[in-house]
Amino acid sequence: MSKQKQLRVKEAVGVAQHARQVDRESGVIRMVQICGPLSRNGRNYAAALDSAVGLYEGVKVNIDHGFAPGEERSFLAGFGVLRNVKRQGDALYGDLHFLKSHQLAELVCERAERFPETFGLSHDADIDGYVDDAGVFQVTKIIAVRSVDLVGEPATARGIFESERTGMKTTIGERIASLDATAYPARDAVLAKLQELEIDGEPILERPWEEGDQTPGEALATNFRTLVIAALDAQESADVIHAICKTLEQLQSGEAVDSPQAVEESRRNQILATLREVTRRLDFLERDQWAASVLESAGMPSDSPLRQQLRTLTTRAEMEAFVDASDLGPALAPIAGGEISIWESNAPDGESLHRTREQMYAAWGIGSK
Structure with a gap:
């Protein structure tokens, strides 16, 4: 057996499969593979995984890392922490809790959902081990873990997740x-x-x-x-x-299929829209009838142009107040004769007044037709 060695390594060790585990609302990407049996550099971690579970719990996760030991990180590099770390099959898994306010949070979530195979996890750790007769570095112990980082070179072609059903077929x-x-x-x-x-x-x-x-x-x-x-x-x-x-x-x-819930929601919205339209029409008819009645009570023709203006008011009382506040008089009526329609009304002193159609339109506050 080769001599035992202690190394500080920064290498990709975690991988991915699909993005059903991305929970934006909670700020969690669940069940990411933190450390698999083989690193990108060919080191075998299988024998060291059980004892390393506690070392990864609560460890900081950064965006990218350099490979200069002891280098300082940017404040913005901090992305989240690992929690609920456990071994499943031949790898370590955990939940990546991230800062929802981080400027790259949405980018990481979308990438995990759409292109999980294009990035993965890489740890900055101290390890013990030896090179066996086949030339493979066998890691016997992970001594310390400084950080785990999201990098663009995942350990395998599968990305930031790995199947929870290690060694089993996909369903x-x-x-x-x-x-x-x-x-x-x-x-x-x-x-x-x-x-x-x-x-x-x-x-x-x-x-x-x-x-x-x-x-x-x-x-x-x-x-x-x-x-x-x-x-x-x-x-x-x-x-x-x-x-x-x-x-x-x-x-x-390639066409979307509405769920039963979506179909029911659509049907409910259609019914509500129909009810709103019916209510609007009934309200219009009621106000139109009020306007005609108010005009007739004031001695005006129900087909007067003023009817359209009265319909814009919301209650009959408002319509009556509008007519009473004008100087149109209580007994306005058309007088036949001539090419221009003439209306007669009583002034406050009882004097009879005659006005042309244009004058009446102006008094009503509407444009001539």
Whole structure:
């Protein structure tokens, strides 16, 4: 065995799969892989993981890091901390609690959701170990962890998450959930539908996803074909088989499918809009009738141009006050004769007044027609 060595290292050790774990409201990216069995530089951490759990709890997470020992960091480099660290399978996982106010918070969240394979975690740590006969550095102990950093060179091609089901196949549910919602807008509706379906007593979403040398679209078709064959073999009902085929069609269509909740909300909004329109029309008709009645009570024709102006008032009392406050008099009526309509009214001293249509329009405060 080679001689034991102690090293200070800064190397990528954490990786990713999908972004169902991004919780913007709480400021948490859950279950990120902090340290896997192999680093990007080929060091084997498998034997040191159990004893290192406590070292990563509460450790600061920064944006990027340099590789000069003892270098000072910018204040803005601080992004968050790791919590709830634990070992699952052959790696350490934890929740990355980040500052929601950090200027790069949205960028990190979007990148985790859309391109998780393009960045990962790298630690600044002291380690003990030795180089075995095959030339691999076997880490026997992680002595100290100074920080864990988000970097653009993840340990593997998978990114900032890793499957919680280490060593196990991806499920149908996990694979569909990992689809880009922009490219597959019906994704969530399909997941909700498949949640209700079983084949031979086993939930469809928990059945294994078969990977292969195929495009994403071909892989979808292959796996759904497998589901249909399994449903036929299990003698499931035609409804189950039809639902499987329908969900594949929805995924491939590229069109969004409204959830039952969204459909119900839309229907409720349509009903409310109709009720508001009916209420508006009833209110208009009621005010129009008030205006006609007020005009007739004042001795004016109900089809007077003043009717349109009175309709803008909200109550009958306001309409009556408007007419009483004017100098139009209580007995305004059209007088026949001549090419220009003439109205007669009584002045306050009882003297009879004659006005042309234009004069009356001006008195009412409306433009001539």
